[in-house]
Amino acid sequence: MRAAIFASGNGSNFEAIAKSNELKNAGLEIEVLVCDQPDAHVIQRAQKYHIPVLVVKLSDYPNRGLYEQAIIEKLIPLKIEYIFLAGYMRVVTPVLLGKYPKRIINIHPSLLPKFSGLEAIERAFASGDEVTGVTIHYIDEGVDTGPIIKQNKVVRLKNDTVDSLAQRIHQTEHQMYRQVILDLLNKNNGVDKK
């Protein structure tokens, strides 16, 4: 399976996927990292794994449609089958969605529909909820409204700080994303999950 990963920041989810021999052996081929932030740490992570990097800045284009069209033109020759968003901080428009229908997957650090949007961990912590979690979903034209693929709960501990909770959420994310992608690969390879 030929995939592109889109990220804007730290890149721990990107690395969790890129470093997995299990996913590589199951047929995952990460063709490119697409990043909208030239100084994002995720770019250094991609270089460590010798994954090509495509930096496309939204500010270099008059609108989002032309920005996404520029990305599409680079993705077409790579024959990308799936796009995994991993901390990609741009709302995807119908231009990219239309090119890759039901093929763009996102990870979000809350139990959607609760705490959709930005700063989800901080907002969940501030709410006092005893349980939060992680959602992996297909994206649609809305933000964090697409069909849910998988959700896992993360319990807030009595002595948790927002940082200690975030750390457990990220650990949960890394394991979940690898499992969701492995399930996709196995489905593609005709491997029965049972």
Ligand SMILES: Nc1nc2c(c(=O)[nH]1)N[C@@H](CN(C=O)c1ccc(C(=O)N[C@@H](CCC(=O)O)C(=O)O)cc1)CN2
């Ligand atoms: N069409 C969709 N695009 C994206 C989705 C989605 O579900 N549908 N998920 C997001 C990820 N995301 C939350 O999970 C998210 C990312 C970015 C934003 C946002 O408001 N971005 C602003 C810029 C913010 C900034 O620069 O700091 C923007 O795009 O103008 C909200 C939610 C990925 N895309």
Ligand SMILES: NCC(=O)N[C@@H]1O[C@H](COP(=O)([O-])[O-])[C@@H](O)[C@H]1O
């Ligand atoms: N709304 C989207 C959103 O909040 N995405 C979140 O950004 C973080 C990126 O971390 P990473 O760069 O270390 O993978 C992750 O927690 C991801 O769920």
